[in-house]
Amino acid sequence: MTSPFVTTAWLADHLSDPGLVxxxxxxxxxxxxxxAQAEYLAGHIPGAVFFDIDGIADTATNLPHMLPAPADFARAVGALGIADDMTIVVYDEVGLFSAPRAWWTFRAFGASKVFMLEGGGPKWRSERRHIEAGLVRRNRAVFQPRFNTHAVVGFDTVRDHAQNSSRQIVDARPAPRFHGEAPEPRAGLRSGHIPNSTNVPVSLLTEQGRLKPVDQLQTLFADRGIDLTQPIITSCGSGITAVTLALALEQAGARDVAVYDGSWAEWGAHKDAEVES
Incomplete structure (x- = not known):
């Protein structure tokens, strides 16, 4: 499968596959x-385990849900019963909101067969497919991490590119926050955006819990002045919707996209970060 998505029909047909999680x-x-965890316990797709985006993260930093060390990630997902050679299908209960972050994280640590459920939990439920309650426990598995250093960038790299405009920086936050017209939801953060960055709000990328068609995404990025043939860094508030933006860019044809993991949660609080509005 070349698409990052699988359909609800496909998943229903493969739920019992031994190599699928x-x-x-x-x-x-x-x-x-x-x-999210309480909702999972109340009802989820049969056999699904819960991936805690805030828990499977770097807990040594005060930044939210930053990527953990490879060994820590491997230990956490191994305890969930996930091996790196399994077929992994990720979903969320909004449709397409946080699932891309988990999908990207698995890919960043070397999983090669990881997909998202098109339409997510809402589509599964709308089709009256089976739901089960309670905590799912799988046998412990071995996840061999192979970290992709090109998938993610840090503060210093973003600052260098912002200063010399050597790489496009695209921000997925809502326009009022990008332009400094609305306060940030996290306390202590300045308002505005990274210098020389472009705003493409994540709300423009999806419709009814699904990614918009490729031609519409290509038109949107072209209208915003994004060159898909050149390297791109994506950012957002805390690294969640930056991944949805990276996904949309890749689907539109971009081949060199990295996520700024710290995003505005880091940049907006950093004393050495220049801010534009």
């Missing part, structure tokens, strides 16, 4: 008053 990677913004 389903992963609920739901995560919600604090202002939604939703508890």
């Amino acid at each position: 389903v992963v609920d990677a739901s995560w919600h913004l604090p202002n939604t008053a939703r508890n």
Whole structure:
């Protein structure tokens, strides 16, 4: 399969495959008053394990859900019963919100057969497919991490590119936050954007919980002045929707896309970071 997505029909037909694991990677913004883990326990796709985006992360930093060390990731997902050679199908209960972050994380650590469920949990439920409750426990597995250093960039790299415009920086936050017209939801962050960055709000990339068609994405990026043939760095508030943006760019034809993991949670608080509005 060349698409990053599988359909609900495909998943229903393969749920019992021994080499397949389903992963609920739901995560919600604090202002939604939703508890992803509680919702998982109340009902999820049969056999799905819960991937805690905030828990399977670098806990030594105060930045939210940063990538953990490869060995820590391998230990955490191995305990969930996920091996690097399995077919991994990730979904979330919004449709296409946090699943891309987990999908990207598995890919960044070397999983080669990782996909997202098209339409996610909402589509599965709308088709009245089976749901089960409770915690799923799988036998421990061995995940051999192979970290892709090209998938992610840090503060210093982004600052260098922002200063000399040597790589396109694209921000997925809503336009009012990008332009400094609305406050950041996290305390202590300045308002505005990374110098020489371009705004493509994630809300423009999806429709009814699915990624928009490739031709529409290509038109959108062209209208925003994004050159898909040149290297791109994506950013957002905390590294969640930056991945959805990276996914959309790749689907539109970009081949050199990296995610700024710290995103505005880091940049907006960093004393050495220049801010534009």
